[in-house]
Amino acid sequence: MNIFREIPPTAGFPLHAKDFLSAFTAKVRQDDCLEKDFKNYLDVPSAHITCSGTAALYIIAKTLKEISLKRTIIIPSFICPLVPLAVKRAGFDVEVCDIEKDSFNFNSDELEAICSGRDDIAAVIINHLAGIPFDFDSIKDVVKKHGLFVIEDCAQALGALYKGRKVGTLGDFSFFSLAAGKGLTLYEGGAVLTNRMEYATAIEDKTKQLLQGNIINESMRVLQLIGYGAFYRPELFWFVFRLPEMFWDLQGKKLRAAREYFTIDFPLHSVSRFRKSVGHVTFSSLNDQIDRQRAKASDIIEGLKGLKGIRVLTEAPHDRATYPYVAVLFDEQAKQKRALEMFKNSGLGISRIYALAVSDYDYLSDFVPDRNCSNARSVADRAITLSTSFFLDQNEIDKIVQTMSHLSSSLF
Numbered sequence: 001m002n003i004f005r006e007i008p009p010t011a012g013f014p015l016h017a018k019d020f021l022s023a024f025t026a027k028v029r030q031d032d033c034l035e036k037d038f039k040n041y042l043d044v045p046s047a048h049i050t051c052s053g054t055a056a057l058y059i060i061a062k063t064l065k066e067i068s069l070k071r072t073i074i075i076p077s078f079i080c081p082l083v084p085l086a087v088k089r090a091g092f093d094v095e096v097c098d099i100e101k102d103s104f105n106f107n108s109d110e111l112e113a114i115c116s117g118r119d120d121i122a123a124v125i126i127n128h129l130a131g132i133p134f135d136f137d138s139i140k141d142v143v144k145k146h147g148l149f150v151i152e153d154c155a156q157a158l159g160a161l162y163k164g165r166k167v168g169t170l171g172d173f174s175f176f177s178l179a180a181g182k183g184l185t186l187y188e189g190g191a192v193l194t195n196r197m198e199y200a201t202a203i204e205d206k207t208k209q210l211l212q213g214n215i216i217n218e219s220m221r222v223l224q225l226i227g228y229g230a231f232y233r234p235e236l237f238w239f240v241f242r243l244p245e246m247f248w249d250l251q252g253k254k255l256r257a258a259r260e261y262f263t264i265d266f267p268l269h270s271v272s273r274f275r276k277s278v279g280h281v282t283f284s285s286l287n288d289q290i291d292r293q294r295a296k297a298s299d300i301i302e303g304l305k306g307l308k309g310i311r312v313l314t315e316a317p318h319d320r321a322t323y324p325y326v327a328v329l330f331d332e333q334a335k336q337k338r339a340l341e342m343f344k345n346s347g348l349g350i351s352r353i354y355a356l357a358v359s360d361y362d363y364l365s366d367f368v369p370d371r372n373c374s375n376a377r378s379v380a381d382r383a384i385t386l387s388t389s390f391f392l393d394q395n396e397i398d399k400i401v402q403t404m405s406h407l408s409s410s411l412f
Contacts, residue, residue: 053177349387
């Protein structure tokens with residue numbers, strides 16, 4: 001057994017030499033090729049490629065600032081820390097609403113309580129976390145009653161369906177991540193969309209205004225994308241993923257080890273035609289890749305069915321999740337810790353979602369209010385993720401299921 005073999009924790013699409021070579025051909029070297037892919041796939045009037053999902057959200061918020069006089073945006077209590085950073089940088093205040101006890105959906109009663117009696121709330125961000133569509137109907141009445149814009153965080157959910165509709169088309173605006181490990185990738189990139197024709201020009205103008213060319217940053221991203229193509233495979237992934245994690249752990253910097261330390265000065269620059277072309281080349285495999293992820297997720301979910309003390313978060317009967325990983329909740333924090341310890345050196349891609357509730361990141365404390373996030377804290381303390389990577393084979397899936405079964409039986 002190769003002790004350095006490491007399965008990626010999420011289902012990022014692999015890149016091959018032929019993908020890079022194809023990106024140089026005249027046929028796909030159109031500057032808006034990837035934008036057209038998104039517009040056609042989601043059937044939306046406006047889509048623009050950005051240098052990150054965070055930049056995409058920032059563009060939405062800056063556009064919203066010109067549309068609305070209100071200056072507060074509500075975010076879920078369990079979400080990437082980059083989300084409040086983008087909201088704050090755009091000039092909005094951040095409000096936090098807790099999620100439900102054992103799901104990623106908002107606590108709708110709390111959302112109503114936050115909105116009642118306030119006239120400063122412009123929008124709410126909903127999050128299709130783990131590729132599982134957010135239950136949009138659960139907040140529809142609150143959104144309509146208080147006249148809120150809806151921004152969809154689709155960073156982990158390109159291709160997911162909510163009651164037959166693709167996520168990213170449910171609200172007014174949406175953003176996607178094309179970062180490493182997020183499925184379709186430019187190494188670092190994103191997409192900003194609007195489902196509303198009346199805002200398409202505003203989004204386009206703001207994108208052009210905020211994302212200017214930066215040859216140094218973009219050259220670095222091109223090199224990183226090529227490096228991704230070389231290293232995003234089990235034989236080499238340990239060196240670019242696990243080794244840096246071990247380095248930061250030794251320094252006692254847990255959030256850096258978990259890749260959850262960010263600053264408000266995130267990059268803003270345009271994306272080169274070459275990187276867009278790489279995305280365009282691989283876009284055609286999107287549905288096939290999602291089908292593979294779902295098949296692996298199905299094997300894992302079926303294998304964990306009925307295990308004591310373990311809850312698997314899955315799609316609703318009317319939805320179609322993309323499952324870039326399978327999210328699992330233990331009924332106690334101690335069991336989560338034991339599971340992470342048992343899988344630590346397995347190379348099977350076991351990880352976590354976020355280490356903390358969004359109100360608990362120290363570097364966000366100046367502008368993210370310390371609200372009641374008990375459900376998000378509970379999820380952070382009890383959740384692990386099981387990889388659905390392209391590289392995960394059936395023997396490794398069986399090993400994951402067997403280890404989880406052993407954990408379940410030995411913990412009771």
